[in-house]
Amino acid sequence: MDSSSKPSLPLSLDHARVTQLPRAAFYISEFITEDEETLILGKIASAPKPRWKQLSRRRLQTWPSDLINNKLVDTPLPSWLEEPIVTRLRSLPLEQGPVPQSHIFSDSPHKRPNHVLVNSYPPGIGIMPHKDGAAYHPVVCTVSLGASICLNIHETKEDGTLNQNPIWRILQEPRSLLITTADLYTEYLHGIDDIMEDTELSEQTIANWSLLRPDLTLHNGRNPRRTRTSLTYRDVISVSKLGSKLVFNQKK
Ligand SMILES: O=C(O)CCC(=O)C(=O)O
Numbered sequence: 001m002d003s004s005s006k007p008s009l010p011l012s013l014d015h016a017r018v019t020q021l022p023r024a025a026f027y028i029s030e031f032i033t034e035d036e037e038t039l040i041l042g043k044i045a046s047a048p049k050p051r052w053k054q055l056s057r058r059r060l061q062t063w064p065s066d067l068i069n070n071k072l073v074d075t076p077l078p079s080w081l082e083e084p085i086v087t088r089l090r091s092l093p094l095e096q097g098p099v100p101q102s103h104i105f106s107d108s109p110h111k112r113p114n115h116v117l118v119n120s121y122p123p124g125i126g127i128m129p130h131k132d133g134a135a136y137h138p139v140v141c142t143v144s145l146g147a148s149i150c151l152n153i154h155e156t157k158e159d160g161t162l163n164q165n166p167i168w169r170i171l172q173e174p175r176s177l178l179i180t181t182a183d184l185y186t187e188y189l190h191g192i193d194d195i196m197e198d199t200e201l202s203e204q205t206i207a208n209w210s211l212l213r214p215d216l217t218l219h220n221g222r223n224p225r226r227t228r229t230s231l232t233y234r235d236v237i238s239v240s241k242l243g244s245k246l247v248f249n250q251k252k
């Protein structure tokens, strides 16, 4: 792909549906170009050091800021997180048709994502199975950068405990977009194993196999991990205006 080209996106998200998963998940293998990926990784690397939050094993940046009591202070995302990704997400119709189309954030409170987590996973490091919680509208758009990684989807057993064996696995390639919504957001948990390579990757084990890049090469169904960075775009439901906060602070 030359530097000026744009990725060729599907005509609608319906063409990118992961049909093996319950309503609703979508996967687009080449959502951004290599140049766009390089530019975004450069911006992440050059962010001031205090931007990184070192968790016990993973590093995280939160844009435009951390949530306070599940609330976001109203601040725009930096332009490198907005363009091209947000514009591209909002230009993808859910379905093909002659009338003006709805997109994946049409039903969200702000009609667009207003918050991005940047997670960086070196080989051997993942994230425990979890749910993303009630602060967000139940749509997550994940853009993967740098390397591939397997996302596991888990269900809870009847006694309420976690079933450690994933019921689905989704392979996320660099520059891909994965959208999870609905039951996948509210009912199931998602996590990434703490391993040095993902194994047993095949049509039988990977839910989005038919949507992966045609030139994907795996040796014996294995994907040795390299550092993979993810951008997770969400719409925080509750947003407070910065102005009122400043006035409040001045009065003190
Ligand atoms: O990196 C990912 O793909 C998942 C990140 C995640 O689950 C989260 O930020 O809540």
Ligand SMILES: [Fe+2]
Binding pocket: 130, 131, 132, 190
């Ligand atoms: Fe999550």
